[in-house]
Amino acid sequence: MTERSEIEQIFSKELHWIKNENIRTKVLDMWEEALKRGKWKDINDLPFTLLLENPGKLTDHTIRVTNLAKTVYDQRDEKINLDYLIAGALLHDIGKPLEYAMVDGKVVKSEYGKRFRHPVSGALLAQELELPEEIVLIIYAHSHEGDKCERTAESFIVHHCDFIDFHIRKSLVK
Ligand SMILES: [Fe+2]
Numbered sequence: 001m002t003e004r005s006e007i008e009q010i011f012s013k014e015l016h017w018i019k020n021e022n023i024r025t026k027v028l029d030m031w032e033e034a035l036k037r038g039k040w041k042d043i044n045d046l047p048f049t050l051l052l053e054n055p056g057k058l059t060d061h062t063i064r065v066t067n068l069a070k071t072v073y074d075q076r077d078e079k080i081n082l083d084y085l086i087a088g089a090l091l092h093d094i095g096k097p098l099e100y101a102m103v104d105g106k107v108v109k110s111e112y113g114k115r116f117r118h119p120v121s122g123a124l125l126a127q128e129l130e131l132p133e134e135i136v137l138i139i140y141a142h143s144h145e146g147d148k149c150e151r152t153a154e155s156f157i158v159h160h161c162d163f164i165d166f167h168i169r170k171s172l173v174k
Contacts, residue, residue: 050109
């Protein structure tokens with residue numbers, strides 16, 4: 001079982017960008033809970049996506065997206081909430097441990113995942129664990145589900161950084 005301390009270590013640099021201790025704690029609560037509910041023994045077993053042949057790890061994708069989001073933040077003068085942005089980036093795919101399942105050593109779509117795509121399941125979990133609404137929105141709106149929402153600046157950043165990472169991976173690695 002992946003321990004909370006291991007999750008904290010994997011995302012340690014990015015977690016330090018979050019100033020609000022309560023939000024930082026909730027990011028770890030979310031990862032712990034999602035892994036538990038999805039029955040994942042090892043966080044490293046989670047693939048970034050089922051859409052590519054060599055997707056790499058979900059944790060690596062999460063770190064890349066969060067760092068891309070921080071880079072965008074560093075170039076802007078507007079009032080962007082860094083705590084929401086980083087927490088939202090670290091949690092944008094938190095529904096994937098629920099959307100995917102390990103069956104006979106193979107990662108497949110879970111029964112729950114067939115009904116609820118990860119932006120929805122992730123947002124529902126975030127709401128249940130009482131994360132700020134701004135972070136719930138980042139999770140819900142990071143993919144196409146958000147096309148019908150009024151995205152916030154933080155939500156736009158995570159949405160685009162996610163697709164930048166996906167498309168680079170898709171075009172160069174497959
Ligand atoms: Fe993603």
